[in-house]
């Protein structure tokens with residue numbers, strides 16, 4: 001099978017991002033500050049600037065009952081559901097289908113006053129990995145999104161500012177089998193979610209504006225997305 005020119009990059013970035021996501025916030029060195037908490041959800045960020053621009057890495061951990069890692073990654077990766085949960089989207093389209101588990105997206109996000117409107121081109125890859133703690137346990141599922149270039153979407157349209165991002169959603173399914181040997185139901189499962197994101201906002205935007213936007217948007221996004229997966233999955237057979 002002829003390899004796509006991105007195949008090697010996808011494999012390298014996915015491996016690197018999964019390794020990073022697996023590190024707890026304690027282990028990846030100090031500097032992680034908790035900035036939002038809601039029930040089981042904890043959101044951390046590190047204050048980081050690149051060429052005077054705020055690119056604060058974000059790491060969120062969350063545990064959600066009644067859904068699996070496969071289901072969380074399925075709804076995060078698949079384009080047909082995106083408008084349902086990504087409220088900051090003005091337009092999205094699949095630019096290229098590299099394979100059934102690797103797509104290239106274009107996304108135009110709603111303008112966030114006073115900054116100019118942003119857009120992004122990224123490849124998105126979904127993969128499951130053997131669970132190295134529990135050999136016969138459910139696999140770990142991940143989706144990695146990484147900015148990329150695409151000839152049809154040069155980053156200099158003038159009207160919008162091109163952003164750059166690396167995102168890793170890593171999901172571990174926890175099963176507590178019922179004592180009486182009954183079949184596993186949604187009451188017996190939960191999903192440990194780690195969401196890592198680094199967004200370079202492209203053109204300059206005031207640090208105070210960016211930090212306020214991230215502080216507001218990320219918790220909203222993760223709560224809304226996980227609620228969406230619960231609602232979509234509740235009356236369907238469990239996807240392990």
Ligand SMILES: CCCCCc1ccc(-c2ccc(S(=O)(=O)CCO)cc2)cc1[C@H]1C[C@H]1c1ccccn1
Pocket residue numbers: 086088107109112115116118120145163165167197199201205209210213214217218221
């Ligand atoms: C002045 C603001 C400049 C940056 C605006 C912007 C653009 C894209 C993005 C973004 C793009 C993709 C992803 S994803 O995880 O791959 C899912 C697929 O959509 C996630 C977040 C974020 C933000 C920042 C609003 C902030 C924000 C944070 C979470 C959600 C929406 N907006």
